[in-house]
Amino acid sequence: MTTYNLALIGFGGVNRALAELIRDEPQRFLTLGFELRVVAITDLAFGSLVQGDGVDLDAVLAMPRGSSFDGLPGGSPDPRNEEVIRNSPADIVVEATFTSPIDGEPAVSHVKWAIESGKHVVTTNKGPVALSGPELSRLAASNGVRFEYEGAVMSGTPVIRLAHKMLGGLELRAVQGILNGTSNYVLGRMEAGLRLDEAIAEAQELGYAEADPTADIGGSDVRLKVAILANELLGAGIHPRDVETTGIQDITSDDVAKALASGLRWKLIGEARREADGRVVATVQPIALPSDHPLAGISGATNAASFTTDLLGAVTVSGPGAGRVETAYALISDIMAVNEFAKGAVRA
């Protein structure tokens, strides 16, 4: 049985959920043919911890935020990310820190340090993927390791790997998605009669929306995801700034009511499409969809992606686009991909 040593970079919602699954459900991994052992953790709040024989997950998961790894064997009050990523005995670095939509840092550096030191990387952080994905994938390939990031788009719901693995032999012409659960929830509540500001306030109360909902409502969250899909699935080679982006901030209750009366539903649609001349056009914009569109019926905070293919027409997948456990599953699916790649090549 292969054992993968993990270094968790960031110990917030997602990586804690992964640690809980490793602690509570070892049989889930045994059926996948490998065991997981956390050997290092870094976090701005807790500092860093390196324990080559395996971190006591019960102990660290019981630590309240505000406490420090200082005082534990191998612990330090400082995150020491570079040292831990480069020198800890990890096979796989699990990057789940803050997303920067500007330059992807510090996550881009975390990924580079890991790859340069011969470690695989799995991440749910869309920043490094949207802003430096192709470069980091090339670096990983030249270092003989994997860089996997299924959770960067639609959390644990398979999109990237589904398109790569299950749509082989098809010409993919476009991908359209509802890629932000908050804005979809808000539009749905406006259909039920709430004003935009009331629907946003409700989404905040329910924990769907951040205190500052700008990235969700203004479309910049979806912009990063569309750039990822355009590059990953259509080889576009674009930067997020190339994605023309309009959010739902100017959609009024009147717009929503008029659309409904005509059998249309407003959705915030992220799209990457290959034009007849070969160019890839990527956009984020609210669109009033007819009821027979594959994305028209996607309600609440659910996400969906619809692939337009030559032989099958539209193929659509829907599921959660957020949630700590759901996103931790994306990391597990990435580790499964690393395991496929590394079968027999890593220490048991």
Ligand SMILES: NC(=O)c1ccc[n+]([C@@H]2O[C@H](COP(=O)([O-])OP(=O)(O)OC[C@H]3O[C@@H](n4cnc5c(N)ncnc54)[C@H](OP(=O)(O)O)[C@@H]3O)[C@@H](O)[C@H]2O)c1
């Ligand atoms: N949660 C989801 O549903 C979801 C879904 C898809 C993708 N993602 C992405 O997954 C990543 C993790 O999400 P999350 O929900 O776990 O976020 P989170 O709860 O905010 O956790 C992130 C953790 O990383 C720490 N951190 C930030 N910068 C760091 C640094 N430079 N070095 C070490 N630690 C650092 C944070 O510490 P401080 O709190 O002290 O800053 C925090 O403890 C994010 O990029 C997010 O966008 C999340």
